[in-house]
Amino acid sequence: MAQSDPLYQRIASDLRDQIRTGAIKAGDRLPTEVELREQYDVSRNTVRLALGVLQNEGMISSTQGKGTVVREQVMLTYHAAWAESRDRHASDQTDAFYAEMRDQGRKGEYRDFEMRIKPATPELAARLRVDEGDSLVSRAISRFVDGQPFSLQDSYYPMDISQECGLLTPHDVPGGVIRALAAKGHTEIGYVDELTTRMPRPDEARKLGLSQGTPVLVYVRTTYSDKRPLRLTLTIFAGDRNRVVYELGDLTAYAENGGAS
Amino acid sequence: MAQSDPLYQRIASDLRDQIRTGAIKAGDRLPTEVELREQYDVSRNTVRLALGVLQNEGMISSTQGKGTVVREQVMLTYHAAWAESRDRHASDQTDAFYAEMRDQGRKGEYRDFEMRIKPATPELAARLRVDEGDSLVSRAISRFVDGQPFSLQDSYYPMDISQECGLLTPHDVPGGVIRALAAKGHTEIGYVDELTTRMPRPDEARKLGLSQGTPVLVYVRTTYSDKRPLRLTLTIFAGDRNRVVYELGDLTAYAENGGAS
DNA sequence: TGGCACCATTTGTTGGGACAACTTCGAGAG
DNA sequence: CTCTCGAAGTTGTCCCAACAAATGGTGCCA
Secondary structure (H helix, E strand, O other): OOOOOOHHHHHHHHHHHHHHOOOOOOOOEOOOHHHHHHHHOOOHHHHHHHHHHHHHOOOEEEEOOOEEEEOOOOOEEEEHHHHHHHHOOOOOHHHHHHHHHHHOOOOEEEEEEEEEEEEOOHHHHHHHOOOOOOEEEEEEEEEEEOOEEEEEEEEEEEHHHHHHHOOOOOOOOOOOHHHHHHHOOOOOOEEEEEEEEEOOOHHHHHHHOOOOOOOEEEEEEEEEOOOOEEEEEEEEEEHHHEEEEEEEEOOHHHHHOOOOO | OOOOOOHHHHHHHHHHHHHHOOOOOOOOEOOOHHHHHHHHOOOHHHHHHHHHHHHHOOOEEEEOOOEEEEOOOOOEEEEHHHHHHHHOOOOOHHHHHHHHHHHOOOOEEEEEEEEEEEEOOHHHHHHHOOOOOOEEEEEEEEEEEOOEEEEEEEEEEEHHHHHHHOOOOOOOOOOOHHHHHHHOOOOOOEEEEEEEEEOOOHHHHHHOOOOOOOOEEEEEEEEEOOOOEEEEEEEEEEHHHEEEEEEEEOOHHHHHOOOOO
16 A cells, blocks of 8 residues: 555555455456556556455456456354364264254255375374374275365274274265264263464365465364374365354353353 | 476475475575576576465465565464353453463463454344444454464354453453453353354454455354343464364263273 | 457566565674 | 776666467357
8 A cells, every 4th residue: 555565566555445445346357458457557467466465365367268257255264162062962073064054044964085004194193193104094085065075084093993893985984983982982081172273285275176365274173082092083174265263162152041052 | 296287386296295295494595586596597587486386385384585485384273162261260361371371381471452343244243133324333352372373263252241340441351341241131151152263354364463365264153141142252263373172072081981082 | 230350459478687684503702 | 905896797677579368249150
């Protein structure tokens, strides 16, 4: 905005304001690069620098041949604690995901299930209390909502538990993994959830269909029995369309007094 | 990596691999743009495009006149549930932040306290169950760790509660806000936490000292009494140096069996 | 009428050049 | 010995030009 700012920053600010004030609405096309070039009397290079700024802020999205449009935000909600309690009654953990998406009026599905054996990275080893390089069983899926990629999930299990509970199959575990673990005495008693954010790696951006300037929400849940860590679930959420929600404390009294949950 | 990829993408991939494998370590300087230009036999323009990709991924950081270096990640942890339980014994909510940073061997401080009255945005109004445009009391602070900006926090209170409990002062509330609310019968019984991520707005990037390619973690806690929402706390975390942790369930049995928390 | 080829439009990629702004460091002045 | 100034090195900004690649529509042809 300031007079001293670089040209491309000023153009970016100008366009940003137009979007924020609604002069250009979500879904609208921006002027073409050539039009902007004439409008601001700068080189196309400078126009592209300005558009790049907004693209990295996640405000706009360009497609070759089509043009540049203002992105619209559609937020989906993932109830972390709630989803877990549903798990207890569902036949598989994926069912909780279906149920939640159905409640939000959307169609959930999952694709590309994969079972692999991977060596433990330092981060995985520390959380699952195994040695670095030890073999872990990885069961990965991609979740889709309304045909759009939603999240990438990868669950890691220690090898001995996997063998004991029959997780070494490239298919769903009948009755669900949680029951299979509980049947052998590995009962879940709690979780530690860690949430961070960062920019996606190229393969993540590709799988999630992320456009430039979209961060990911990294969600790591470590599940414990009373004796040891049982499982680590790493979920990569597309940051521009997901929200993770926790309910802490006892809100039943509030709900009974007329508060809509 | 593919042969068909654009030149600048291939150069970015090459450099990314060098960083990932440790050929270029965190804190190291990258070759200068002119060196890279000669090394890959491309124009400086293309080199800058490649560096821009890595910058937007948060992997590198350039400074005019100095050069380009590989960024190093220092993670701080914010225990969402745990911090809250400390609140109950602390004289002010900021004390919980101090205590947690001290436990991690760091020096926490807060700056730029501000009390303002703002109209409720649609998002705020929906969560606090007031009408859009109603006056809300905003009490904002910036948190710093070891002299580096850490998070921006803004707590919103409904006007009637603020007047009743003496929150309309541009200073700390003696004994802490939580006690002041509880003294008038507004006892907290639970929270709803919402976590999302996005790219920072320019003013947020400035206040948090974020370099290009760093997303923010947006953390919204709505606090409830048994009758109504009492408070909404909006925290903007610098995404590259923060982690939010939740502990769910009862992990005491695991801790007693020798697991380090 | 349906399908295919082509063309105009628009963004993506890449090259070139020039100067500005900032940092570092060494040489020279005091 | 210290301070200042300036040169060298490095990234930042801005311009110009050309061609590639993708999209959407037009119009021809079967």
